[in-house]
Amino acid sequence: MxxxxxxxxxxxxxxxxxxxxxxxxxxxxxxxxxxxxxxxxxxxxxxxxxxxxxxxxxxxxxxxxxxxxxxxxxxxxxxxxxxxxxxxxxxxxxxxxxxxxxxxxxxxxxxxxxxxxxxxxxxxxxxxxxxxxxxxxxxxxxxxxxxxxxAKLPLPDEQVALVNDMVDFIYAQPDMTKVDALCEHFGMNIRTLQRLFDQYVGVSPKWVIKIARIQSAAETTDGNDTHDWAKLSMDLGYHDQSHFIKDFKSILGQTPEAYAVSKRAK
Structure with missing residues (x-):
């Protein structure tokens, strides 16, 4: 559908x-x-x-x-x-x-x-x-x-299901900040986790955590006409607003405020 x-x-x-x-x-x-x-x-x-x-x-x-x-x-x-x-x-x-x-x-x-x-x-x-x-x-x-x-369908691979569970877990926890939390939840050491993501996902678990937080921030910004950047950064697990703004700009190429303005201009 x-x-x-x-x-x-x-x-x-x-x-x-x-x-x-x-x-x-x-x-x-x-x-x-x-x-x-x-x-x-x-x-x-x-x-x-x-x-x-x-x-x-x-x-x-x-x-x-x-x-x-x-x-x-x-x-x-x-x-x-x-x-x-x-x-x-x-x-x-x-x-x-x-x-x-x-x-x-x-x-x-x-x-x-x-x-x-x-x-x-x-x-x-x-x-x-x-x-x-x-x-x-x-x-x-x-x-x-x-x-x-x-015609090219491979055999079932249980690692794919595991990776999806991990990525779903990350996106369900927008305030997650550390790969250690993922390791603890799934009972896996960090080197094994990093190898799994390199092989199956193509990017590091640290990057997925970052991108999930920024996507959550962008969608929150899109859904509101007024914005409290300090509160949003805290909700996403950032200890200071400047770190949040830096991460946001590194992915979207503009600050959260500029992003909100660009939405209103469209």
């Missing part, structure tokens, strides 16, 4: 004036590895181009986009989709750790260089673009891409 939850999309309500975002659940056999399929469509004919920014997350995405389809690892900072004219993009968001069983190689390797779809799923990217992007029937496209994934 389509969903309009933000999931790291900055100023989603304003963006929806420019594009349509839909998300679809995977089949039961693919659900252990894939979080959802997503489709973005836009028609900006006669309008100025629009850039939609997204907060990075600990997921691999397979993106089918005209001329630039590939599989991308988790980002390290805010990134933007530049929309102009008319078009669409189809994506597969893998669960944290869910892409590793398809390649059996450290997901951290994808941070520097995306991997070709043909290397993993034996489908030539330009041909796949022609099949998917030429149709507006989302369910047809979901079925087509799901069949492609199903």
């Amino acid at each position: 389509p969903s309009n939850a933000p999931m790291g999309i900055i100023h989603l309500q304003q963006g929806e004036r420019k594009f349509q975002l839909s998300r679809y659940a995977p089949g039961d056999d693919i659900a252990p590895f894939v979080r959802h399929y997503w489709v973005v469509r836009w028609d900006l004919a006669g309008q100025e181009p629009y850039t939609q920014h997204v907060i990075p997350n600990p997921c691999v995405n397979l993106v089918i986009e005209q001329g630039s389809s590939a599989i991308f690892g988790p980002g390290k900072e805010k990134y933007g989709y530049h929309l102009k004219g008319q078009g669409s993009v189809f994506g597969v968001k893998f669960k944290p750790g869910g892409f590793y069983p398809f390649v059996k190689g450290a997901v951290s390797d994808l941070l520097e260089q995306p991997v070709g779809i043909d290397r993993v799923f034996d489908r030539e990217p330009r041909a796949l673009e022609a099949l998917v992007l030429s149709h507006s029937d989302d369910q047809r496209n979901v079925n087509l891409v799901e069949d492609m994934i199903r």
Whole structure:
């Protein structure tokens, strides 16, 4: 079923004036590895181009986009989709750790260089673009891409479920500040945890904790017209407001106050 939850999309309500975002659940056999399929469509004919920014997350995405389809690892900072004219993009968001069983190689390797779809799923990217992007029937496209994934479906991997439990735990605790808390909760030493995240997630648990806090801050800011930055920083476990502002700016490229102003300006 389509969903309009933000999931790291900055100023989603304003963006929806420019594009349509839909998300679809995977089949039961693919659900252990894939979080959802997503489709973005836009028609900006006669309008100025629009850039939609997204907060990075600990997921691999397979993106089918005209001329630039590939599989991308988790980002390290805010990134933007530049929309102009008319078009669409189809994506597969893998669960944290869910892409590793398809390649059996450290997901951290994808941070520097995306991997070709043909290397993993034996489908030539330009041909796949022609099949998917030429149709507006989302369910047809979901079925087509799901069949492609199903043909390469790996055996169940209990580590993927463990990684997802860990990431879910982090996002459910926006005031978590230390990796030690994660180690204690899951009974795992820090070196084992770091190796697990490098291999399956592609980024460190420390980074996931940071990004979860900043996403929570951004969504709180988006949902309110007045802001108490000192209280918000305390709610997120920061001992001083300046550290919160520094982290926020390192991910979003602007201070919380500037971010709030940019929301009002849209």
